[in-house]
Amino acid sequence: xxxxxxxxxxxxxxxxxxxxxxxxxxxxxxxxxxxxxxxxxxxxxxxxxxxxxxxxxxxxxxxxxxxxxxxxxxxxxxxxxxxxxxxxxxxxxxxxxxxxxxxxxxxxxxxxxxxxxxxxxxxxxxxxxxxxxxxxxxxxxxxxxxxxxxxxxxxxxxxxxxxxxxxxxxxxxxxxxxxxxxxxxxxxxxxxxxxxxxxxxxxxxxxxxxxxxxxxxxxxxxxxxxxxxxxxxxxxxxxxxxxxxxxxxxxxxxxxxxxxxxxxxx
Amino acid sequence: xxxxxxxxxxxxxxxxxxxxxxxxxxxxxxxxxxxxxxxxxxxxxxxxxxxxxxxxxxxxxxxxxxxx
Numbered sequence: 001x002x003x004x005x006x007x008x009x010x011x012x013x014x015x016x017x018x019x020x021x022x023x024x025x026x027x028x029x030x031x032x033x034x035x036x037x038x039x040x041x042x043x044x045x046x047x048x049x050x051x052x053x054x055x056x057x058x059x060x061x062x063x064x065x066x067x068x069x070x071x072x073x074x075x076x077x078x079x080x081x082x083x084x085x086x087x088x089x090x091x092x093x094x095x096x097x098x099x100x101x102x103x104x105x106x107x108x109x110x111x112x113x114x115x116x117x118x119x120x121x122x123x124x125x126x127x128x129x130x131x132x133x134x135x136x137x138x139x140x141x142x143x144x145x146x147x148x149x150x151x152x153x154x155x156x157x158x159x160x161x162x163x164x165x166x167x168x169x170x171x172x173x174x175x176x177x178x179x180x181x182x183x184x185x186x187x188x189x190x191x192x193x194x195x196x197x198x199x200x201x202x203x204x205x206x207x208x209x210x211x212x213x214x215x216x217x218x219x220x221x222x223x224x225x226x227x228x229x230x231x232x233x234x235x236x237x238x239x240x241x242x243x244x245x246x247x248x249x250x251x252x253x254x255x256x257x258x259x260x261x262x263x264x265x266x
Numbered sequence: 267x268x269x270x271x272x273x274x275x276x277x278x279x280x281x282x283x284x285x286x287x288x289x290x291x292x293x294x295x296x297x298x299x300x301x302x303x304x305x306x307x308x309x310x311x312x313x314x315x316x317x318x319x320x321x322x323x324x325x326x327x328x329x330x331x332x333x334x
């Protein structure tokens with residue numbers, strides 16, 4: 001009953017990705033913010049320990065432009081390079097090899113997209129990329145469709161976290177297929193994180209109540225009217241959803257059930 | 267001077283430079299970037315030994331804000 005005790009005391013509820021324990025179950029992206037200062041304040045308010053980052057060409061003509069690393073200390077936050085914008089396995093692999101050289105760490109987030117309009121993942125290309133990256137000693141967290149069979153394949157290939165979408169990237173529609181997410185959670189022996197689709201705090205809580213190990217989001221915070229305030233809301237929602245999952249919700253009933261005793265009524 | 271390609275654009279640079287010297291000329295911090303030369307990653311530990319020659323195609327990248 002260690003887990004329950006820990007939950008009641010709200011301590012030691014960590015989860016492990018590729019050998020490292022993390023306390024915060026919220027991973028945040030660092031794109032779409034007004035400036036780096038707002039990025040840093042939102043990340044701090046979210047309580048996230050892992051931040052996703054993109055790899056892009058440096059601006060050779062103006063090298064004095066501020067850099068993300070000057071605002072988010074890579075020693076304080078775990079930088080999770082991701083392959084957003086890659087549409088082939090080869091592009092994703094090339095990007096992550098550069099990321100590893102830039103940062104010096106093996107933990108990466110793979111996403112290979114299949115369609116400009118939906119940004120839905122191309123799972124055939126994703127599987128190819130996973131095979132190469134695992135063979136090249138990367139620790140791969142993988143963005144994927146919410147298909148339990150595909151999730152199992154990715155886990156069997158050695159991915160260290162499975163990250164199905166809740167809804168299309170940047171859509172803010174919330175968890176569209178809770179049954180699928182739950183099926184993936186039940187079968188997985190590695191962490192499952194909902195990646196994409198969260199729009200507001202209740203969506204994040206739903207993901208956690210389904211038993212997910214964490215949630216990854218960017219737009220829901222960055223495009224909120226007040227990003228820093230929303231970052232805090234998401235932190236609380238992830239914590240609340242996690243606590244509710246362990247608390248175990250009451251059964252649903254079709255009819256009312258009074259919570260005051262009927263005996264002694266006047 | 268020799269001509270090379272950096273991030274898709276032509277650049278004229280001094281001849282006989284190694285990668286560390288080139289990055290210094292470009293005012294880029296070697297610890298904050300990664301370099302691909304002719305489609306091969308250049309390990310940071312070897313920057314000193316990599317001589318830049320005519321026609322080299324370099325990609326110099328860094329981390330930027332990004333989510334999905």
